[in-house]
Amino acid sequence: MTTRAVMMGVGHYLPERIVPNSELEERIDTTDEWIRTRSGIERRHFVAEGQTTSDLATRAARAALDDAGLVADDLDAIILATSTADLTFPSAATMVQAAIGMTRGFAYDVQAVCAGFVFALANADALIRSGQAKRVMVIGAETFSRLMDWTDRTTCVLFGDGAGALILEAAEGEGKPSDRGILSTDLHSDGRYRELLYVDGxxxxxxxxxxxxxxxxVFRHAVEKLAETAHLALDKAGLCSADVDWIVPHQANLRIISATAQRMQVPMERVVLTVQDHGNTSAASIPLALSVGKARGQIKRGDLLVTEAIGGGLAWGSVVLRW
Incomplete structure (x- = not known):
């Protein structure tokens, strides 16, 4: 028998303010057509004044608890992936822990930029497999709208704010690819490429x-590295692209998503897409897509999913899981 980290509940939260491309046309030198053609993005959500990353994460956390039929003290740990924590310290995860009324266990942040949720999933899987935790909530939450240089027209149109959360629980599997839960993880980074994507503060x-x-x-590295890490993770799980029901990718750019799916020989009909509605929400994009994909009726129990992401560092990786 093998201990697996099995999905118990998922949830998300998006700020109320929706910013369509037409609003950005009024603010900067760009057009709706240019943004759609380059990225596939049609709109994104921005936080309100005074709204923080931990606020978004808390809303997503509560939604995931409701979906799983659990309460906060049923959790042993919270891992929050973010590059936009409220403060330098303490961690945003501990703020969520307090906000949802979790009085036990532990909480910490993971920072791997857009790859953060994949890295956090791998952390949660390791905690559960080692017996250090039975139930772990993994959150991705970002307020990237506050990091934008509004004079940089090629970059500021790409990002949005949001949060998603996933609850994992230890369960016994047979050690086969047919098991539910996380089947394999694959992580990488290469600091030589740090100047390709960074924050200058x-x-x-x-x-x-x-x-x-x-x-x-970034585009060139993304297409190459995302397809490679996905194949490596599938190989580790004893599976191949033909076994995949859904790719749930980091929602950065429609062209990157399409090129990666093509390299994996998976049709776009089997890719969960939210980039058009959310923009690039960095570490929040995969859990947002998981939650939306489930709500749409796309992701169902027993489906085989591949999640993959790349972000600043460069850091990239993938997770293969059966829902």
């Missing part, structure tokens, strides 16, 4: 800074 500057991205280079 932090403790070294004493400022929050703005997001900087070399879009063409």
């Amino acid at each position: 932090g403790s070294s500057t004493g400022t929050t800074g703005y997001l900087r991205m070399q879009g063409k280079e």
